[in-house]
Amino acid sequence: MMMERMFVPSDRVHDVVSEYVNDGYGIMTMFAEEGGTVNTLMRRFDSVVVICYDIEGHAVPLSDITWNASLYERLMSEMSGVTFSDSNGGTIVYRRKGNGHPLQKEGYDRSTEVRIPIPKNRTVGDDIFEIPVGPVHAGIIEPGHFRFSVAGETVIELNPTLGFVHRGIERLMETSVDVDNSRLVERISGDTCVANCIAYSEMMESDVDIPMRAKYIRTILAEMERLYNHIGVVTGMCTDTAFNVPSYAGGSIQEKVLRMNFGLTRHRMLMNAVVPGGVRRDIPDSKLKELDDFMMILKFEIEELESMMDNPYLADRLETTGILSEKDARNIGASGPIARASGIASDVRKERPYEMYGELGLRINTSMKGDVQARTEVRLEEISDSISIIHQCIQSMKPGETRVRPKVSDGFHCSVVEAPRGELVHCMTVRDGKIWRYNVRDPSFINWFGMCHAVPGNVVPDFPLINKSFGLSYSGNDL
Amino acid sequence: MLKRSLKNLITGDRNTEPIDMMMDDREMMPMASSDCVGCGRCVDNCPTKAISIDDNKWRIDLGRCLFCMDCEMVCKNRCISEVPAPDYALTREELIFDRDTDPSSVERCFDRGICKRFGRSVAIRELDSGSCNACEIELNNMSNQFYDAGRFGIKVVASPRHADALLVTGPMCVNMSEACKRTFDATPEPKLVIASGSCAISGGMFVKGDVIGEGVKDSMDVAMYIPGCPPEPDRVIRSLIKALRMRH
Numbered sequence: 001m002m003m004e005r006m007f008v009p010s011d012r013v014h015d016v017v018s019e020y021v022n023d024g025y026g027i028m029t030m031f032a033e034e035g036g037t038v039n040t041l042m043r044r045f046d047s048v049v050v051i052c053y054d055i056e057g058h059a060v061p062l063s064d065i066t067w068n069a070s071l072y073e074r075l076m077s078e079m080s081g082v083t084f085s086d087s088n089g090g091t092i093v094y095r096r097k098g099n100g101h102p103l104q105k106e107g108y109d110r111s112t113e114v115r116i117p118i119p120k121n122r123t124v125g126d127d128i129f130e131i132p133v134g135p136v137h138a139g140i141i142e143p144g145h146f147r148f149s150v151a152g153e154t155v156i157e158l159n160p161t162l163g164f165v166h167r168g169i170e171r172l173m174e175t176s177v178d179v180d181n182s183r184l185v186e187r188i189s190g191d192t193c194v195a196n197c198i199a200y201s202e203m204m205e206s207d208v209d210i211p212m213r214a215k216y217i218r219t220i221l222a223e224m225e226r227l228y229n230h231i232g233v234v235t236g237m238c239t240d241t242a243f244n245v246p247s248y249a250g251g252s253i254q255e256k257v258l259r260m261n262f263g264l265t266r267h268r269m270l271m272n273a274v275v276p277g278g279v280r281r282d283i284p285d286s287k288l289k290e291l292d293d294f295m296m297i298l299k300f301e302i303e304e305l306e307s308m309m310d311n312p313y314l315a316d317r318l319e320t321t322g323i324l325s326e327k328d329a330r331n332i333g334a335s336g337p338i339a340r341a342s343g344i345a346s347d348v349r350k351e352r353p354y355e356m357y358g359e360l361g362l363r364i365n366t367s368m369k370g371d372v373q374a375r376t377e378v379r380l381e382e383i384s385d386s387i388s389i390i391h392q393c394i395q396s397m398k399p400g401e402t403r404v405r406p407k408v409s410d411g412f413h414c415s416v417v418e419a420p421r422g423e424l425v426h427c428m429t430v431r432d433g434k435i436w437r438y439n440v441r442d443p444s445f446i447n448w449f450g451m452c453h454a455v456p457g458n459v460v461p462d463f464p465l466i467n468k469s470f471g472l473s474y475s476g477n478d479l
Numbered sequence: 480m481l482k483r484s485l486k487n488l489i490t491g492d493r494n495t496e497p498i499d500m501m502m503d504d505r506e507m508m509p510m511a512s513s514d515c516v517g518c519g520r521c522v523d524n525c526p527t528k529a530i531s532i533d534d535n536k537w538r539i540d541l542g543r544c545l546f547c548m549d550c551e552m553v554c555k556n557r558c559i560s561e562v563p564a565p566d567y568a569l570t571r572e573e574l575i576f577d578r579d580t581d582p583s584s585v586e587r588c589f590d591r592g593i594c595k596r597f598g599r600s601v602a603i604r605e606l607d608s609g610s611c612n613a614c615e616i617e618l619n620n621m622s623n624q625f626y627d628a629g630r631f632g633i634k635v636v637a638s639p640r641h642a643d644a645l646l647v648t649g650p651m652c653v654n655m656s657e658a659c660k661r662t663f664d665a666t667p668e669p670k671l672v673i674a675s676g677s678c679a680i681s682g683g684m685f686v687k688g689d690v691i692g693e694g695v696k697d698s699m700d701v702a703m704y705i706p707g708c709p710p711e712p713d714r715v716i717r718s719l720i721k722a723l724r725m726r727h
Contacts, residue, residue, distance in 0.1 A: 102689060110653050110689045135658045138637035140605045140618050143655060164654045165609045168688035183526040183545060184684050190613025190709065232616070245484070251623035252494045258620070268711065269613050272547040280552070304483075475611045478654075 002206045003414045005039070005052040010060055013053045017042075018065045020049060026333050028416065029425045029441035030072035032059070032080040034105050039439075040069075041414060041427065046352040050412060059084050068333040068446065079103045102168060110168075123149040123157040131460070135164045142474035146463075153459040158452050165478040173438035177204070177408050177430055186271045188440060189476035191232075194218070194225045195419035196440075197274040199426040202354060203413040204276035204406045211401040214278035216393050219356045220291070221270055221279075222417075223386040223393075227298075228257045229420035229471070230337075230379040230386075236468040237376050238309065241317045246308040253301050260294050263287060278403035285399075292394050295387050302383055309376075318373040322454040322466035325370055334450045335443045336422020338470055341378045342370035348418035360392050372469040419443060421473060442476030494624040501626070501713050502720070508564035509550050511537040511578045515558045521550035527683060537578040542571060542680035542694070545708040567705045567718035571696060574680070574704060586721055589702075594724045596669055597643055600632030601719055603673075604642035604666065608659050608695060609685075610649030614676045614709040618646070621712040628716050632725060639663075644671040646715075650678040650690040651698050663699055671702040675715060680704050 008016050017040060021027075025042040032038050036055040040062070041048060053060070061084045063070035076082040081101035100108040121130055128151050135143035145161040169188055173181055185200040186193035198218055235250030258268040264283055265273035273280055283291075324334070329342035339346055347364045349357040365381040367374035414427045422443030429436040451470045455463055487493065509530075511521075517535040522528070529543035530550060541564065551559045565585045568574045573585040588594065605618055621628045622635065636642050639662045651659065663672070674695045677683035682693045695701055705718050719725065 135655070136606060136639070136662050140615050140635060142607050142610070142612055142615060143658065164658065165607070165649070165652060166654050166689055167609055167650065167652055167685045168690075169685075172685070172688050180526075183547065187611040187613075187684050190611035191616055193613075248624055251620070252625060255494075255620060255623050255625045266548070267546075269616070269709065271613070271708070272545070272549075473612060475609075 001202060001413065001415055002409070003048065003050050003412050005050045005412050007052050010053045010056050013040075013051065013060045014062065014065070016051055017062050020051070021065050025049065027066055027069055027072070028423070029427065029439060030062075030069065030076065031427070031437070031439040032076045032082045032103075033429060033437045034080075034103075036082075038076070038082065039412075039427070041425065043352075043416065048352075048414065048416065050414065055082065066333070067331050068449075071446070071449065102166065103170060105174075118145060118147070118161050119159075121147050121149045121157045121159055127151055128156065144474050148460060148463070150460060153461075155456050155458055155460060155463065158455045158463075160448060160452065162448070162474060163478050165475045167475075167479070169479045170438050170440065173428075174435050176434050178433070180276065182275050183272070188479065189442060189444075189473045190269060190271075191229055192225070192419045192421065192424070192442070192473065192476060193269060193271050194221045194274055195417050195424050196426070198222060198355065199415045199417040199424055201274055201276040201406070202415040202417070203426060203428055204408050205404075206413055207407040207409055208277070208404055210278050210404055213282070213397060213400040214402045215355045216397045217279045217283055217402065218274055219360070220283075220390050220393050221265065221273055222355070223389050224257065224261055224264070225270055226386050226420045227383060228254055228261070230383050231257060231302075233468060233471040234305070234309075234376055234379055234383075236471075237318065237372070237465065238314070240465045240468050241314055243309075243311070243314055246305055249301075249305055249308060253298070253305065256294075256301075257298070260291060264291065275403070276406035278401070280403070282402045288394050288397065292391060295390055299384065299387055302380070302387075306380060315373065317462075317465065318376060319369075319371060321372045321462050322451075322458055322469060323369070323371045324450050324454040326368070328453045329370070329450060332449050332453070333446050334422070335446060336418070336420070337375060337378045337382065338422065338447050338450055340364065340366045341374040343368045346423075348416050348423050352416055354415070354417060356393065359396075360389055362389055372465055375469045421471060421476075422447060440476075440479060442473060442479075444472040444474075444477045447472055448477060495627050495630075496625055496713075498630075502717060504713055504717075505563035505583075506546070506566070506707065506711060506714055507561040508541060508544065508546065508582060509539065509548055509559050510562040510576070510582070511539075511554075512558045512560065513579055514556055515578060516556060518555065520553045520555065521559060524549050524553045527677065527681070527686075539576050540681070541565070541568075541574040541576065541582075541706045542704060543677060543683065544706065545677055545683070547708075564706070566714050567703055567722060569703055569722070571680070571701075571704060574706060588724050589722055593669070593671075597723050597725075599726055600634070601723060601725070602634055602636045602641055602643045603646050604636055604639045604644070604662070606639075606645050606647045606659060606662050608647055608649040608655045608679065609652030609690065610676065610678055610709075614648035614678075617709045617712050618648075618675075618715065621715060623712075626712045626716060628712075631716060631720055633716060633719055639665040640667065642666050642670070644673055645699075646673045646675050647679050647695045647699070647701075648676050648709075650682045650685040650688070651692065651695050653689050653691060656691050656698060659698065672699045673703045673705060674701045675705045675707075675710050677706065677708045680706060683708065
């Protein structure tokens with residue numbers, strides 16, 4: 001969607017942003033463009049404002065207004081080379097990189113690696129041990145480095161070091177707007193490809209209306225993606241507590257969803273399906289009928305899985321483990337199922353509807369507890385909601401066109417999408433038909449800090465469980 | 480739960496795919512027929528430049544292919560069609576196919592000596608060198624009820640020191656290169672390096688990004704290539720069984 005940017009002089013930025021924050025706006029993303037412009041995107045329900053200023057000397061630190069601004073400031077100084085006059089900066093966002101700043105258009109030498117040594121944790125003392133883990137983990141997961149400070153079994157401090165999967169996607173996106181980059185956008189995070197691709201496509205088709213049928217198909221695909229992600233996380237809870245029967249049952253439910261995905265789009269992870277201007281292939285009615293029948297079966301299977309998970313031994317592990325309080329969640333600006341499990345009723349699908357979500361009935365499922373159990377419950381409820389949304393879509397779909405030619409004009413564009421992990425923000429600046437700066441903020445970027453708040457106070461063996469309950473992406477965070 | 484488990488045990492009602500069905504299954508790849516006039520529309524539309532036309536000679540590099548079948552959609556003469564693809568190849572050159580060739584002929588086995596060393600089982604250590612998590616999810620699915628890689632003797636181990644083979648995914652990011660090198664050094668000889676997925680084979684979509692060279696082969700000696708974006712779980716299992724002559 002095309003957005004008007006609000007240009008303010010750099011000495012007024014601090015006041016303007018604090019006014020908006022007092023009005024209840026929260027920071028969605030902050031990024032710097034080449035040439036010294038800093039954009040701050042803020043959202044309250046459906047209204048999004050873009051506050052923008054040119055840097056004179058140093059950039060203005062905003063971390064004293066909201067804490068999470070410091071994360072973006074740290075990111076800007078590392079990735080774009082912006083300097084702040086007074087920034088405390090998170091110690092956690094931190095990337096190994098080549099010589100220079102990866103987002104600079106010139107002068108970045110990726111072949112000579114500059115390695116800033118990973119800092120030791122600040123918690124020191126007798127009987128406090130530091131456990132380094134990663135980047136190559138024991139399971140089949142992505143790379144990331146964690147440092148625990150433990151006293152006995154209890155974790156006192158946890159600092160993750162990410163950035164190992166940095167592939168330079170934001171720079172690769174800087175092409176002409178005529179180039180179809182949807183294949184690249186899908187690979188930002190392989191399990192969020194529909195959400196990423198919808199966000200990209202919504203910006204690319206800002207000057208045209210896409211056909212209704214394409215919107216319905218996109219909604220169905222986005223919900224299918226949510227289904228297999230959430231089932232994967234719920235199954236992971238059982239796997240990590242060595243509760244094998246529901247773990248295998250969940251695994252086979254996930255496999256059935258993936259096979260259904262293959263039937264719909266010819267790809268198990270739903271890649272290559274959404275393109276700017278609509279969808280690549282129409283889904284024939286026979287397939288939709290099959291999908292509808294499958295949803296009925298899935299509903300039963302999820303109920304069976306839920307009844308298996310209704311177990312006191314499992315509850316003993318999940319309840320009161322990894323609590324993220326509502327206050328912490330609000331400070332961090334957490335989003336998605338993690339925020340909803342901590343009592344924040346926020347869902348982009350409801351607040352700022354895109355595609356067909358405005359016309360469909362959906363609930364915001366919340367829980368006040370904020371522990372691992374709450375996050376599992378919220379996900380289970382969202383699974384049944386997704387099933388209902390897919391059913392509603394199939395009921396109200398009509399035949400028609402599925403693809404038009406996309407068109408985009410110069411200016412600032414932004415789109416917000418509810419990915420399975422939370423609020424996903426894509427922004428881009430188009431100048432003379434070329435993408436000048438493309439910015440992606442994956443929900444994981446913020447939620448990683450939620451995890452760092454949730455882990456201390458728990459025992460080390462609970463860390464995999466808490467990590468899995470947050471279900472975060474490394475590749476989406478590192479880009 | 481117990482009731483259902485007992486029922487399944489007695490009736491033999493299982494999700495697991497029969498071995499024959501899984502071994503006969505094939506993924507699809509694009510291939511031009513002799514009607515191709517060399518207009519070059521597929522070359523322009525290929526996101527990873529996997530297709531090339533030199534002197535009217537259509538050629539596809541399966542190591543770069545994302546299997547998105549965009550080429551099939553843009554072809555005006557409808558001369559690109561789906562044909563069964565090979566599951567793996569032992570050299571990079573074998574993954575490049577000319578028009579109208581039979582792609583399934585490239586599946587060779589390792590030497591008898593190598594096969595004998597690994598015997599009937601292979602322990603894999605998965606190494607993510609910067610992939611997008613899709614490969615990881617599919618490799619996790621390898622051990623679910625449907626594929627059950629354990630029955631063929633394929634197991635995923637937790638440490639490189641226990642591994643026979645390193646299964647590398649991702650385009651070898653600059654930031655992961657050091658960790659990958661150390662993992663490679665930690666794996667005891669004899670070891671196999673398997674490049675799995677387009678990123679690992681050729682750099683895929685990220686070949687111009689912050690990565691080292693074109694895929695994993697520029698950093699390690701790769702013994703086997705499994706194409707796909709991401710490779711399906713059954714494809715990985717089949718490749719290992721066929722290449723290592725494992726009993727099934």
